[in-house]
Amino acid sequence: MPYDGAAGVVVHIVDDEPTVLKALRTLLEADGYTCRTYEDGGPFLAAGVGERDCVIADVQLHDMTGIDLLLTLRARGQRNPVLVITGYASVEVAVEAMKAGATDFLTKPFEKAELVGKVRACLAIARLRASETARRRAAAEKLAALSEREVEVLGQVIEGRTNRAIGDVLGISIKTVEAHRARIMEKTGALSLVDLTRLWDTAGPCAAL
Structure with missing residues (x-):
């Protein structure tokens, strides 16, 4: 049965074995997913990935390792979940993949249910991360509309200072x-102050700009 969470997202599959690519694509498309396949990391990195997409990457590729591909994504600031697969499992490789930011690790051969379950989990994580990014972006846009002085005042408000204390710190009157x-x-x-605090916290590092 097609999976509702698959709508509008892409599962990117990167593996240097054409037969594996075809098998994975056929399996996942039968479950309702849209897939794109790549035999090397370079073409995948050049193609681009949507915020709500996930990636399946083999450890061994022609032009780079799956770990290198993962590290490149993270260096670009892309937080897409990555499921690393390999036919040569070892504790060292699994640990390296997880340290590099892999969402999960899967050893070939694997059952369809196991693969589909992990892909669903990856897409669920991708949706949550995309929603979080959207909330942060919206909060940052609201704060960006404030003047420099208003941001200074807001920072003091968030710290719990009274109007009088804020005036003393910034050298302005209480009325100002x-x-x-x-x-x-x-x-x-x-x-309310609660709303302002939530907005400030949601914007994260952007709140200090």
Whole structure:
């Protein structure tokens, strides 16, 4: 039965064996997935990956290792789940893959149910990460609408300082602090200090910019 979570996403399969690529693609497409296949890491890296996609990569490729491919993705800031597969399993390879950021590890040969289960788990992780990224981006955009002074005031508010204390720290009057706070609430759409704190935390490192 096709899997509902497969809609709109792609499973990228990278393996240097054409027969393995064909078998994996046939198996996953029968379960409702859209697949793209690559015999080398280079073409895959050049093709691009959607935020909600996942990757299946063999450890041994012609132009690089699956670990190198994984490290390249992470160096680009791409957090797509990667399922590393290999026909030559060892504890060392598995540990190396997980340290490089692999989501899971699978040894050939494997059962269809095992592969499909791991792909579903990877796509679930991809959806969560994409949602988190979207929330952070939206929060950062709201904070980006604030002036430099408003960001300074907001930072003081988040730290729990009173209007008087904020005025003393920034060298402005209480009325000016109140005016800044009102504009901050208006621009961000926040209704309370709790909303502002959540927005600040969601934006993460962007909140300090």
